[in-house]
Amino acid sequence: MYHECQILFCLNVKFIFLYVKFTCVYEVYFYGNAGHLRTYLESWVLYLDLNFQSLFVCFFFKKKMSVVHQLSPGWLLDHLSFINNINYQLHQHHEPCFTSFGTSTTFIALDSTSKPDYDDRGNSQVFIQKYVFRSELFNVTKPYITPAVHKECQQRNEKEDPMSGVKEENFNSIIGKKRKRCVVFNQGELDAMEYHTKIRGLILDGSSELIQEGLKSGFLHPLSEKWNKCSEPITLPLDTCNLSELCAMAKHLPSLNEMELQALQLTEEDMSVTEQDLFSRIVENNSSSTKIITLMGQKYLVPPKSSFLLSDISCMHPLLNCRKTYDVIVIDPPWQNKSVKRSNRYSYLSPLQIKEILIPKLAAPNCLVITWVTNRQKHLRFVKEELYPSWSVEVVAEWHWVKITNSGEFVFPLDSPHKKPYEGLVLGRVREKTAVPLRNADVKVLPIPDHKLIVSVPCTLHSHKPPLAEVLKDYVKPDGECLELFARNLQPGWTSWGNEVLKFQHMDYFVALESRS
Numbered sequence: 001m002y003h004e005c006q007i008l009f010c011l012n013v014k015f016i017f018l019y020v021k022f023t024c025v026y027e028v029y030f031y032g033n034a035g036h037l038r039t040y041l042e043s044w045v046l047y048l049d050l051n052f053q054s055l056f057v058c059f060f061f062k063k064k065m066s067v068v069h070q071l072s073p074g075w076l077l078d079h080l081s082f083i084n085n086i087n088y089q090l091h092q093h094h095e096p097c098f099t100s101f102g103t104s105t106t107f108i109a110l111d112s113t114s115k116p117d118y119d120d121r122g123n124s125q126v127f128i129q130k131y132v133f134r135s136e137l138f139n140v141t142k143p144y145i146t147p148a149v150h151k152e153c154q155q156r157n158e159k160e161d162p163m164s165g166v167k168e169e170n171f172n173s174i175i176g177k178k179r180k181r182c183v184v185f186n187q188g189e190l191d192a193m194e195y196h197t198k199i200r201g202l203i204l205d206g207s208s209e210l211i212q213e214g215l216k217s218g219f220l221h222p223l224s225e226k227w228n229k230c231s232e233p234i235t236l237p238l239d240t241c242n243l244s245e246l247c248a249m250a251k252h253l254p255s256l257n258e259m260e261l262q263a264l265q266l267t268e269e270d271m272s273v274t275e276q277d278l279f280s281r282i283v284e285n286n287s288s289s290t291k292i293i294t295l296m297g298q299k300y301l302v303p304p305k306s307s308f309l310l311s312d313i314s315c316m317h318p319l320l321n322c323r324k325t326y327d328v329i330v331i332d333p334p335w336q337n338k339s340v341k342r343s344n345r346y347s348y349l350s351p352l353q354i355k356e357i358l359i360p361k362l363a364a365p366n367c368l369v370i371t372w373v374t375n376r377q378k379h380l381r382f383v384k385e386e387l388y389p390s391w392s393v394e395v396v397a398e399w400h401w402v403k404i405t406n407s408g409e410f411v412f413p414l415d416s417p418h419k420k421p422y423e424g425l426v427l428g429r430v431r432e433k434t435a436v437p438l439r440n441a442d443v444k445v446l447p448i449p450d451h452k453l454i455v456s457v458p459c460t461l462h463s464h465k466p467p468l469a470e471v472l473k474d475y476v477k478p479d480g481e482c483l484e485l486f487a488r489n490l491q492p493g494w495t496s497w498g499n500e501v502l503k504f505q506h507m508d509y510f511v512a513l514e515s516r517s
Contacts, residue, residue: 067470069213073206074399074453075471076214080138082467086303086492088131088290088510090269131290131301131510137460140405141223144412144419191377196420199451203402203422204414206453211408223407263322266291266302278310282318282495292507300505305492308501313353319483319497325364326495327480328472331357332372332465334486335379351382359391360430362483367430368448368476369393372465375420383426393428397450400424401466403458411458425454446474463488464504 066082067075185193214220263282264273272294273283284307285291291302302308309318336348359369369391373379384395402422403411410421427448456466469482469491476482487496489504 065470066467068219069210069217071209071213073202073209074455076210076219077454077456077466077471078219079456079459079464079466080133080135082470083133088301088303090129090131090292091126091289130513131507132513134509134511137509138406138457140411140457140460141407142405143409188376188378192375195375195377195380196415199400200414202451203400203453207402207404207410207455210453210455211404215408220404220408221406223405223409263307266293270294270299279315280318282307282309282322293502295502299507300502301507301510302505303490303492306490306494306496308487308490308496310499310501311497312499313349313357316358316497319495320358320361324481324495326362326367326483327364328368328370328476328482329359329363330370330372330468330482330484332463332484332486335374335376337374337376351386355387355390357485359393363391363393363430364481365430366432368472369428369430370468370472371426371428373424373426375423380424380426388426388428392431394431395426395428397427397448397452398424399427399452399454402453402455404455406457445476448475461504461509467491469493 066077066079066085068078069076211220215222263284264277266283266285266287268291269289270292277283278295283293283302285302285304288304290304293300293302309316311318333354334348336350363369369388371383371387373383387393388395400422401424404421405411412419412421414421429448454466454468454471458464458466482491482494484491484494484496485498487498488500490496490501
C-alpha cells in the first residue's frame with residue numbers, strides 16, 4: 001500500500017507545495033520533459049497547473065484494474081482492487097470544522113497532516129469522505145486444508161478401489177476397537193471423480209501459468225515463515241441486520257399497486273428509507289457519487305450508477321414491471337446441498353423454483369446468461385440439459401473459477417476428495433429471434449471461448465464471488481445492460497436483485513480514509 005507523499009519544489013525563490021495522495025488503487029510514474037502540464041485530479045487523475053518553464057515534470061497514471069494478468073488459459077483477478085476502483089466517496093456539506101459523521105465510521109489518518117477534502121461554498125464546506133473495502137478480508141495466507149491433513153486423507157484412501165467403486169474406511173466403534181467397513185461410492189461421487197479427472201489437467205496447467213505471472217509481477221507473494229506463524233483469524237463484522245428474514249417478512253406487508261410505483265431515486269447523501277419503500281420498488285443511484293441508505297438503523301453504501309431490488313424470489317415483479325431487458329444476466333442460485341441443510345446459513349431453492357425465474361422476460365435478444373454452479377454434477381447437468389433449454393438459452397462455454405491463496409497455492413488440495421479449489425460457470429446465449437432486431441446489431445462481439453479460467457484470491461466472506469465485468473467486456477456490447485440475480489453486493493452500471501443484495505455493502509465491511517484535495 002502506498003502512503004502520502006509531500007513534494008516541495010523551490011524555483012526562483014518561489015515555492016510550490018504539491019500534495020499527492022497514493023492509495024493501493026493507484027500506481028504513479030514520473031517522467032521528464034514537459035514544460036507545461038495541466039491535468040485534473042478527481043478519482044484517479046491529478047489536477048496540476050504549472051507555468052514555470054524551468055520545471056519539467058510529467059505525470060502518468062496507471063489505474064490498477066481487476067484483471068492483473070490475461071493469458072491464453074484465462075485471467076488472474078484482483079477482487080479487492082475492483083471494489084476499491086468503484087471509488088466509494090461521499091460529498092457532504094458541513095460548517096468549517098473537521099468532524100466525522102456516522103456512528104459506525106472508522107477514520108484512518110495516513111499521516112499527521114492529513115485532513116478531509118473540502119471546498120468553500122458560502123459558509124459551508126464540501127466534505128469528501130472516501131471508503132475502501134477491508135483488505136484483511138482478502139488475507140488468505142494459507143490453504144484451508146494444510147498439506148499434512150491432506151496427506152493423512154490420502155493415506156486413508158489408499159485402500160480405495162476406484163474401479164469397483166468400493167472403499168474401505170477405518171472407524172472407532174463405541175467400545176474403542178477399530179473396525180473396517182466397505183462403503184460403495186454413490187453415482188454422484190463417481191460422476192464427480194470422472195469430471196475431476198477430465199478437467200484436472202486444465203485446472204493445474206492453466207492456473208500454474210497465471211500464478212507464475214502473478215509471482216513475477218509481485219501481485220502474489222511467496223509465503224514467509226514469519227507471515228505464516230503470525231497470521232491471525234479474522235474477526236468478521238456481525239450480521240446485525242438479517243436481510244433475508246426481512247424479505248420473508250415483507251411478503252406479509254400490505255400489497256401496493258406496483259404498476260404505479262416508480263423507482264426510488266437516492267438524492268440525499270445519507271437517506272433513511274422505510275422497509276416498504278425498499279421491498280416494493282427498484283432503488284437507483286444515478287449520481288456520480290456514493291450514497292448511504294439507512295435501513296433499520298444499519299448503514300449501507302450504494303455505489304454510483306447502480307440500482308437494486310431487495311426482495312424475496314416471490315416479489316420480483318418490480319424488475320418485470322419496469323419493462324427493461326438485459327444483455328448480460330449473471331445468476332448465483334442458492335443450490336441445495338447437504339452442508340446447506342445442516343448449517344441453515346441461508347435458504348436454498350429447488351431446481352423447479354430456479355426454473356421458474358422469468359429469464360425470457362428479462363433477457364434481451366442474444367443475451368449472455370451466466371450461471372454459477374457447484375461441483376455437484378447433478379446441478380451441472382440440470383443447468384445444461386434442463387434449465388437453459390427451458391429459457392431458450394444455448395450453452396456456449398464452461399469456465400472455472402480457481403481459488404488460490406495470496407502466495408499462489410490452491411485453497412484446497414486439487415485432488416481433495418471433499419472440497420475442490422474450483423467452481424464452475426456455465427455460459428449461454430439466448431437463441432436469436434429473427435422477428436426481433438438485435439440491439440446495436442452493427443456492434444460485433446467476440447465469440448466466447450470454452451474452458452477459460454478465472455483465478456483469484458477469494459474473499460473470506462461466504463459466497464462473495466469475483467467480479468465478471470472486466471472479464472466479459474470483450475463478449476458483450478459496450479453499452480450493454482447488466483443484471484445480477486441472487487446478488488449480495490452492488491456494482492456501478494449493474495442492476496442487482498436478491499434477498500441479501502445489500503449484505504456486503506454494509507459499512508462495517510469498509511474503512512473510511514481522510515483525504516483532501
